[in-house]
Amino acid sequence: MTTIKAAVCHEFGAPLVVQDINLRAPARGEVEVTLAAVAVCHSDISFIDGGWGGTLPAVYGHEAAGYVSAMGEGVDGYEQGDAVLVTLIRSCGACSSCAGGIPTQCGAPYDRDKGPVSMPDGTTLQHGMACGAFAQRVVVDQSQIASIPPNLPMDAASLLSCGVVTGVGAVVNTAQVRPGQNVVVIGAGGVGLNAIQGAAIAGAARIIAIDLLPEKLDVAREFGATDVLLAGDPEPWNALREITSGRMADAVFVTVGAIPAFESAPLLLAPSGNMYIVGLPHSGAMASYEPVMLGALGQGMKGSKMGDVVLARDIPWMIDLYQQGRLKLDELVSARWPLEQINEAIASTRSGTARRNVIVFGKT
Ligand SMILES: [Zn+2]
Ligand SMILES: [Zn+2]
Secondary structure (H helix, E strand, C coil): CEEEEEEEECCCCCCCEEEEEEECCCCCCEEEEEEEEEEECHHHHHHHCCCCCCCCCEECCCCEEEEEEEECCCCCCCCCCCEEEECCCCCCCCCHHHHCCCHHHCCCCCCHHHCCEECCCCCECEEHHHCCCCECEEEEEHHHEEECCCCCCHHHHHHHHCHHHHHHHHHHHHCCCCCCCCEEEECCCHHHHHHHHHHHHHCCCCEEEEECCHHHHHHHHHCCCCEEEECCCCCHHHHHHHHCCCCCEEEEEECCCCHHHHHHHHHHEEEEEEEEECCCCCCCCCCCCCHHHHHHHCCEEEECCHHHCCHHHHHHHHHHHHHCCCCCCHHHEEEEECHHHHHHHHHHHHCCCCCEEEEECCCC
């Protein structure tokens, strides 16, 4: 058992408290990673706000990179000091989802209230998202890490753990966008920008970014958007029809959690087009749509969790793209913060203007 600093959520909606917590040694099949960087994701904020339930106190954070600092029995393929990503994708490798190539939907149970972290007095501390990465160190299952080259900047590398795989993966894995198709991405934040660059990699014909903020649309162009639309337009389908010469969108990716985005997305679809649910509203939030249109036009809706990523397949590919200059990572980092300023970093992410805010750790 070691004592580490972590940002703990004691009350939904309240600021996190940076304090000491206990971290136990890795058990069989687990690794301890000393973190170099962890990004603030909107999913962390949804948990902090109580949007998805769970017990308190809890330590969240799930988009991280660092160095292997201890290993339990039965961990193969890693050595002390290896640079790795840390993700929330805990997969058993044996259930029907894992065996079917969708480890992001692993069905193996994990009790987050019995994880490797505890409060200083030994009482329960929830291991948020099976990760708990708003902390100097984590202990996670070996399925949750992936090797990265030691020379990769760790702040940029951390984004591969969630924002990048979620956006790029939604396009190439879930939707399997083909060259020549038209893609709309609603929301040009940390995930949306990655859906945009994923669409560019996939060879989309037109890539249309929609956001509320004009300055984010400028950034969307840098990431590969061919056209942009302000979300305030009451009839965006008219502009889209013009941009796409009447075709509309073969795929619409909703990368935000705002309900109006989910309700307008089907109206942007081409015949046989599909919308993809990437951003996640709070539990209980409802959207409505007109079934007759989807039925008559052969359209569909599908969810995409963590871009249906397979770490061993997709992470080396994405790192290679980055090293060739074909995938932007460094440009996604809008600011770096020490753990002590995590509440300021969260406030910046809430404001909607940031790409990704990253907590960086000094050498420990
Ligand atoms: Zn995330
Ligand atoms: Zn599984």
